[in-house]
Amino acid sequence: MNATHYKRGGASVGVINTLQPWExxxxxNLRLWCEGPVGQAQVWNSFATSLPRGTAADEMHAFEALVGALIRHAHRPLVRHSVGCACVGADESVFAHLVATASDGDLGEASLIATLLVTAAHAEQVALLAGQVGQSARQMSQYHAHKTDALSGVVVHLHSKTLQ
Structure with missing residues (x-):
């Protein structure tokens, strides 16, 4: 890889179909959200069809708040892979680990993980949001077919984009 094209946080550290389905x-959903209005509509639809009517909007707002906080308070622009890419980038992996740790109830550890992505002043807020998002993400995966099925034949390549 040419060093001038390397984007910190974009290095492939895994493959998406080896993760827990909810992760x-x-x-x-993070990738779709960052694609813009069409992707955001898909994420909204996913929340609306996978969660009870009374909670879907609240959980979607928590997801929006988490992604917004990550983007606003990041040490540097966060990097993500394209929607159809089977790779999991370093920033995406940290994001999933943050959400998993927070939703498991270990907010102290989640706050420390958050500092890998955002400033220390915002780490606790991010960890709290991540806990809520993780609970809804786990619940959503129980109610719908997993998006990873579409990626089963994808060849693993590094395709990273910067969150903006």
């Missing part, structure tokens, strides 16, 4: 869905 793969979480990363795919």
């Amino acid at each position: 793969a869905d979480l990363i795919l």
Whole structure:
């Protein structure tokens, strides 16, 4: 890889179909959200069809708040892979690990993980949001077919984009 094209945080550290289904869905929702209005509509639809009517909007707002906080308070622009890419980038992996740790109830550890992505002043807020998002992501994966099925034949290549 040419050093001038390397994007910190974009290095492939895994493959999406080896993750827990809810973690793969979480990363795919992050990718879709960052694609713009069409992707955001897909994420909204996923929340609306996978969660009870009374909670879907609240959980979607928590997801929006988490992604917004990550983008606003990041040490550097975060890097993601394209929606159809089977790779999991370093930033995406940290994001999934943050959400998993927070939703497991270990907010102290989650706050430390958050500092890998955002400033220390915002780490606790990010960890709290991540806990809520993780609970809804786990719940959502129980109610719908997993998006990773579409990636089963994808060749693994590094395709990274910067979150903006």
